[in-house]
Amino acid sequence: MNVSSQAWVVVADDATIGGLLGAARPLGTSLVALVAGRREVAEAAAAAGVDRVVWLGEPADGVPVEAYGPAVGRVVAEAAPRVVVGPATDSGRVLLGAVAAATGAVVLAGASELSLDGDKVVVERAVGGGIALRRDRVVAGTAVVAVAPGGTVAGAAPVAVEEVDPGPLLALRVTDRRVTPRVGVDLGSAKTVVGVGRGLKAREDLALIEDLAAAAGGELACSRPLAEGVDWVGKERYLGISGQTITPDLYVAVGISGQIQHMVGVREATTIVAVNSDPHAPIFRECDYGIVGDLYTVVPLLAEAFRAARS
Amino acid sequence: MKIVVAYKWAANPQDAEVGPDGTVDWSRAKGAVSEYDPVAFELARVLADTCAGEVVGLTVGAAAIDTPLARKAALSRGLDSLVMVADDALRGADGTRIAAVLAGAVRAIGDVDVVVAGESSVDVGDRQVAMTLAAQLGWAGLNAVRAVTADGGSLVVEREVAGGVETVVAGGPVVLAATADAALPRVPGMKEILGAAKKPTQVLDLAALDVPAPADTIAPVSTARPDTGNRQGVMLDAADLPAAAAQLTAALRQSGVL
């Protein structure tokens, strides 16, 4: 299949597309946004500095963006761009799956770096859940890449929104939506983060860790099992490959073994401190300072020392 | 209702060896039902029990995924039967090809109403195969599913979205990827493990499935070990914890991170 020199982004009814555009723009001679979802999202994309916006029309009440999968696959396959970048989100992956099925391409997920080698797209990504990095060159067909969608973009002179007929949609209908109260937390920009894992024996004991976080002037976070499974900490606070990625000055990991899927989310921390009762815990191979000990003894001592130092 | 659980027999990357050049050696890592798949077995069984349905397990991969242990591990998790495609032509196959073979197998099983999968596989973790499978079947796909029930000819799906939970009604066949904590998977007991031996397993021939030949769209350029930041790895003396706490605090203050 011959491909054009265009770069496309797939937009899944969400205008936070800064990351998609940033990744796609250097890879093509022109940048096209294919928007599934509401007109306001298409209009936001049109003002985000793209050359064209192709819009699949206003969804009827209750029709979720996933219903547009076949349309997205068909439109991309007909255009045969050099690269399609889409959001690594729940609905984004559905649309990218449609592109993969329509073009035969592999969805390259977890991409950390995209570049061009001649007219071929080269993708660097983490593989094996983060144990290794690999670079691949897409030698035939369209390159299909999933990246974090990124922030909002605005301010460019808007281009026209070209509406195309989506054809038959899939039979999906949203019949109810319940909002769950959520405390907003910005772990991404926190300077200090204290993470706790399964070393914690009871939910009540979280108070200890919260006190350490307060003493350090930081945010509370956790490993995945504490947010999913036991549900002691909100899901928005777990760190790792499927949770949040943080870049603090200081990360203190308490009762966390340091499995690869967790470490991928905290590796950018300037300094990592680990507290764990097992001297062989993998986290001790990836920390700056380690204390082997029972968190129930160590944490209060640390909190006291941190508090004294910062006051 | 016919329900397929698409699961993976996979090794944990924690047990793989990563060479200095970033090459991964999986030879000493053992296969198992992938970490987030038991929740899919559980959702499927619960759904089947409420609507007199049937649960078929489905897995595809290299020949080594078909062992008596692997069959038992799947069949003891509430399946009525098991279907496998185990062929060395699938060793290292990419997600789109795996999804295409799964789709071929779902068509071969026939009359399937819903495929349930886990959130992601332990060895790859791309969260993509189930949704590519949906597209290859021409079905709807939904991620982040926490519950599913049958209502006449429709499936009623609860899924997590940013800031809440949505109920989505699927009027046609659908592929669902469950959240990691959608259900608490039952641990197979002696009865289930013994019962597994009596349940049927069918091995499908890859060549007989209607699956296009793989296209070589990707060529490897290089591999590398991830940068773990050359950490200092200073172990503080645990024999005197108050002194260790003071020493740590001083070091953190000095480097300006506390």
Ligand SMILES: Cc1cc2nc3c(=O)[nH]c(=O)nc-3n(C[C@H](O)[C@H](O)[C@H](O)COP(=O)(O)OP(=O)(O)OC[C@H]3O[C@@H](n4cnc5c(N)ncnc54)[C@H](O)[C@@H]3O)c2cc1C
């Ligand atoms: C596809 C996939 C994606 C995943 N994504 C993520 C992710 O994004 N984030 C994530 O965190 N995990 C993720 N996981 C799970 C991950 O593999 C680990 O299971 C998880 O990180 C382990 O959490 P933990 O360290 O809290 O628990 P454990 O591994 O059980 O470790 C608990 C630690 O506490 C120590 N301990 C026990 N008692 C004490 C005590 N009294 N004092 C001090 N220390 C004590 C133990 O020595 C042990 O090291 C993922 C897994 C898969 C398969």
